[in-house]
Amino acid sequence: MRRHLALIACAALALAGCASLPTSSPPAPFDVSARDGSGVQFSAEGPSDGSDAATLVSDFLLACAAGPQDDYATARLFLTAASARSWQPETEILVYDTDTAPAVSATSENASRSEVTVSVLGVASIDQAGVLTRSNGATVTRTFTLVREDGQWRIDAPENMILISRAALTASYTLANLYFPSTDGTELVADPRWYPSRxxxxxxxxxxxxxxxxxxxxxxxxxxxxxxxxxxxxxxxxxxxxxxxxxxxxxxxxxxxxxxxxxxxxxxxxxxxxxxxxxxxxxxxMEVAALPTPPSYSLDTLVGAGSSGVGIISSSGVAPRASATDALNPTASPVDSSLVAWSGADGVYAERAGTAVAFVPGQAPLGPSIDRYGWVWGPATSASTLSVGGGADGAFDVAIESESAGEIRAVRVSPDGSRALVVRGSTPSAWVGVIERGPGGRPQAVRSLEQVFLDGAVIDASWTTSTGFAVAVRGGSGEDDQLVTMTLGGLPSSLPLPIRVSSMSAGASSASVVIVGTDDAGRKQVLVRSGALWQNVVVDVSSARYAG
Structure with missing residues (x-):
């Protein structure tokens, strides 16, 4: 009989309890024990006597999914005795698409030896340090060699890796951040990793x-x-x-x-x-009097631009910040809403409390970004440099790696100032890199860029937290534009957008998004997401962006 992966749950008890729920009673506190904060747990059974080679490998994959709960003790039962002692399963985790079952087949077999091939649709891989690397969705194939041991098929000398589905990964592992102080000591920078929840x-x-x-x-x-x-x-x-x-x-x-x-x-x-x-x-x-106080970010500050100038949008109207009537794609500092910037006809402008603080010449069609140090990231000056302003010495160039990826269309800086989200290329793609800084947080370079694999061309992008971001993506002809949300080191999710988008910006979560574009009738729209709904902005503006 095929062995199965059992989800340890209390659904039956919960259903039984519904029959005796009281109709009324005073509220009372109660305690619930939570073990290890591990959430859902899986278990698996060992190999069945007489399993054929393909069945044994299929059951081994199920045992691997339950491995974090028992330190892979059950999974090792499917291996030869020598392999069970030497196997290091978490050296690499290959994650496959939950919607497609692994294709398992015995490719060769005789009385004492068999080879079984497993093919899956790859989603990502995770190394032994917990760092996830997304794949491009190609088929991944692995071959297992089996031998007879005490009359039963057992896997011999497997690779130091496991294959698990995306659902099994999210059930047994947690995406968490290692936090390290920034070089100036003013903030903690996240380093995302996947670890067993147990x-x-x-x-x-x-x-x-x-x-x-x-x-x-x-x-x-x-x-x-x-x-x-x-x-x-x-x-x-x-x-x-x-x-x-x-x-x-x-x-x-x-x-x-x-x-x-x-x-x-x-x-x-x-x-x-x-x-x-x-x-x-x-x-x-170690005794510590108090912990440092990190910066406070206001990412839900919505900035609009229109015929009345640039201002902060609220339910009661617009609080003016600048009188520029030709402004597009405005934004504000994530720590100081008196500092705003926007794209003008001949460059990027920035004002603080009505006083000009920066002018960066050149075209920035998707608008500027302001980091927590007050630097204004403006137009690209080449395929490998971006112009930044805000200091006493005027605009200066910041080097951005990966020139071969194409022209730079926009750079968005994460709230903590440690990373840049770069939109670039003739068929625009999104890249994430780290920002090297000098004294006063002055940006010097964006390095170690890694591409964010997305199914379509990137229209615009925005951070939602220091590790989370949202991207507007356009697929093939006739397809709706998509809003893709994800965290660094995580896996994406998406939802359709109601209009054809020209720009997008997100606040402190993917529930706070503003999009600018045209509807099916060709009318210009500025829409704000409110929960699951999209609504027109309450004031008359031609474009809007959130802070950052």
Missing amino acids: RLASHLLAGLVNGPRADLDPVVANAIPAGATLPSHGVEVSDGVARVELNASMPPSESARESLQWELTRTLTQAADVSQVSVSLTGEV
Whole structure:
């Protein structure tokens, strides 16, 4: 009999309980135990006696999906004895499309040896550090060699990897961020990773000790002392307190201790069972008076431009910020709404409280971006440079890698100022890179660009958080434009847009989006998303964007 993947749930109990629900009673508190913050759990059975080679491999894939719950103990039962001892399953995780079942077939077989091929529609791969890389949707094929051991088929010398569906990944793993202080110490920069939900706090701490990914080295500094090691038991969590024990020297300064506590607290409290973090270094408890205060971002500030100039849009009207009547695609600083910028006929303009602070010549048809340091990112000056203004010395060029990807159409800076979302190319595509900065947060270069694989041409893009973003995408002829939302290191989701879009901007979530374009009758529309609905902007503006 085929073995099956069993979802451990309480649906039957819940249905049974409905029959005896009280019709009225005073409210009363109750406690619910949550183990490890692990959410949904899967389990699997071991191999069946007499399984043929293809069936054994199919059941092995199911056991791999349940592997994070039992440290792959069940999955190892499908391997030869020697392979069970040496196999390292989480060296690589290949994620396939949930809507397509793996194609499993025995390609060759004799009495003592068989080869079984598995083909899936690839979605992404995750390396042993938890870093996800999306694929282009091509078919992925892996071959398993099976031998007879004690009369049963067993997998011999498998690759150090597992194949699981996207649904199994999101059920058993968590996309969480390692947080490292920015080089200026004013913010924590996210480094997204996928870890098993079980014992999440321990996985996160191990990730912090190992440090950030290489492309973040120029923009962050790990507050954990170099050479620190972890105890074998990981992180112990009791009554919401994660007790972190590191074999490391005590940081010499109060600011260094504050940064360490900040990094650990922000990272580990992502685990559902952790609300506080206690830190000891080589047996000495670290005392910190207070954590640093990060910047406060107002990404839901909606800026409009029209015949009356540039202003902040609210339900009661428009609060004027600048009198420019030819402005398009305006925006505001994510930390100071008195600083606004827009595209004009001959360049990008910026004003703070009615006083001009920057002019960047050139065309920026999708509008500028303002980062948290007050720098205004304007038009491209070549396929590898963008002009930035806002300082006393006027506009200057910032280098942007990947010149071969084509002309730069727009750059959007993440709220924390650590990353840039670049729209570029004749068939526009989206790229994400890190921003290297100098004193005062002055941008110097955008490096380590990675393409965001999307099904269609990019119209416009916008950050929703420091790790989340939204992209307006146009597919083939006759297809609706799509709003694609995702987080760094995550997988995308999409929904159709009601008009043909020319520009798009998002606020603090994908529920706050403004789009500009034309409807089926060719009429210009400026629409704001309100939950699941799209509504006309309440004031007369020709274009609008959110802060950033």
